[in-house]
Amino acid sequence: MTTPNDPRSAAPSEATPGATGDALDPREVQLMEALERVQARVAAGTTLDAAMSDVPGDLREDLEATLTMLDRVQTQAAEPAPAFAAALEARLLTAVDEARRDQASARARTRWFRLGLMRFAAVLGAVVLALGGGGFAAVQAAEATIPGDALYPVKEAGETVRLLFARGDGVTRLRVAQLLRRQTELEEAVRRGAPPRIVLRLEAKVAVSTSELVQVARRFDAAGNQGPAETSRVAVIGLHDRIDVLVADEPRPEVARLLRRMALFLEGREAELEAITVNRERTAPTPQPTPSPPPARSPATAAPGSAVPSSGAVPAPTGTSTRAPGAETTVVSDGRSSLPSAEPTREAADPTITPTATPLGTRSASVTPTTAPTRTATARPEATTTAGTR
C-alpha cells in the first residue's frame, strides 16, 4: 500500500512500461491512494462503508464510481462450465496418452536408426576393406597376366585409368611403361607356348601402344619438348631387340612369323621417332661443336675406338637401350636373354646382323655430343662403341 508521502504516488516513474500518456494528475493520485486503502481494508475483512469512512467527502463520490466500475470489470470473470471442464480434461488426457506413445515410438525409431546406422557403417567398412584389399591383390596378381587370362582385363583397366589422370610428361612415361608391359607379356606368352591367337592379340596391342607413343612424341616435340621422342625411341628399340631374340628362339613357325612381322612394324616406328629427333637436331639454332655423321642403324658407323658421348649427354630413361659393350649381354642356356628388357641384346642374340651404314630413320649410334639416344654405352664414359658386333 502506498502512503500520501510515497514519492511513487506523487511522481510516477516514467520508466514504468506503458506510462507514456498515462501520467496521473494530483487528484487521480489521491483517488488511487484512497482506492488502495479501501481495498486493503475490505480484503482485511472491513465492510465497505467502514473502509470508506475516512475518505474525504470530495473524493468519496469519485471513489464509489471507481469501485462500481471495478465491479463491472470483475464481472468479466467467469468460471468454466463443469461439462466443458470435464470434456476438455478428457480430450487433454487422451492427447497426453497419444503424445506419450508418440514419444516412445520416436525414441524407438531413433534407437533403431542409430543401431541401423552403426550396422550399415560396419557393413560398409567391411565391404570397403574387402574390396580395397581384394582389389589391391587383384591388381597385383593381374600384373603377371597375358591376354586370355582371367585377370588381364583388370590390368587393362588399370592402364586406362592411369592414362586418364596422366598429364604432361606423365603420358609418355605411362605409354613407355605400357610398351614394357607388352614386352613382358610377349616374353611370357612365348615362354608359356601360348597359341598364335594370343601373340596376335599382343601384336595388335603393341601396334596400338607404339603408334600412340609416336603421336605423343610428335606432339611434345612440336611443343619444344624433345624428351618424349627420345624416351619413346629407346623403348621401341628395346622391344624390337627383345622380339628379335624371341624370333630366334621360337620353334613354332606361325608364332615366329607373327613376331617377325611385329619387329618389322617396330622398325618403322623407330624410324619415325628417329626422324623426329634428327629433324629437331637439324633445326636447332646453335650448331653442334662437333660435326655429327649421319645416324646409322649400327654402331659400326662409328669409327672403332672413337669416343662416345658422355653419360650426361645421353638420356637414360626407363627402358633405355644404352648398353655396355656386347659382352654385357648374356644369353641363358635356353637361348633367351636373361637381361631386363631395357637392355638390348640384339647383337648377342643375332650375330648375323651385319653392321651397315643406314640412312636416316634407322637406329644409330650417334657420336655427337647431343641428347639423341644412341645404342651406345653411356653409363660409363670410358666405354666405347661396339663396332662390328652386329
Add this chain to the structure above:
Amino acid sequence: MSGTADAAEFQALIGRARAYDRDAFGELYRRSLGPVYRYCRSRVDSVAEAEELTQDVFMAALSGIENVRAERESAWLAWLFQVARHKHADALRRRYRRPQAALEAAGDPIDEAPLPLATVVSADERAEVRRAMEQLTDEQREVIVCKYVLGYDNERTAAVVGKNANAVNQLHHRAVARLRRLLVGAEVAP
C-alpha cells in the same frame, strides 16, 4: 507448506508432466483451468470463444510441455497466459480475414455463476468493459485481469506479470485511472 516446498512440489509435477504422465498433466490442468478460462473469458465476446481459446491454450501447453522451464506455479500460469495472448491474437487475425456476424447479440449462457461483487450486467455492458480493457497496454491489462478477474494479490500478480510489486502498483494505478476515464466517462473533479 512453505514456498520452497511448493516450488519443489511444483517442479516435480512439471517434470512428470513433461514425461507425459497422465496424472501429472491432469493435476496441472485442474489447477490452471480456472485462471486460464477466466483470463480467456476476459478477452473474448462469448463463452464459446472462451472455451475454444481455453482448449487451444491447453493443447498448445501439451505440445510445448517439454520445453517449459517453470519453477513455480506463477511462472507456469504466466506462460499459459502468454500462450492465451498469442492464441487470441491468432483468432483475431483469422476473424479479420474472415469477418463473421457479431455474437454479442446472442448474449451469454446463463450457466455462468455470478461473482460475489458482481452485479448482473448485460452483454452490452460486458462488451463495453472488454473494449475499454483492450485500450490498456498489455501490462496494464495483465495487472487488471490478475487483480480483478483472477483475484490475485499484488505479490502473485507481480509473479505472473514478471515485475516487482512497485511496478505492479504503478501499472495498477494507471490502468484504473485510464479505465475510469473510459468507462465512467468523466475526469475526476478538480
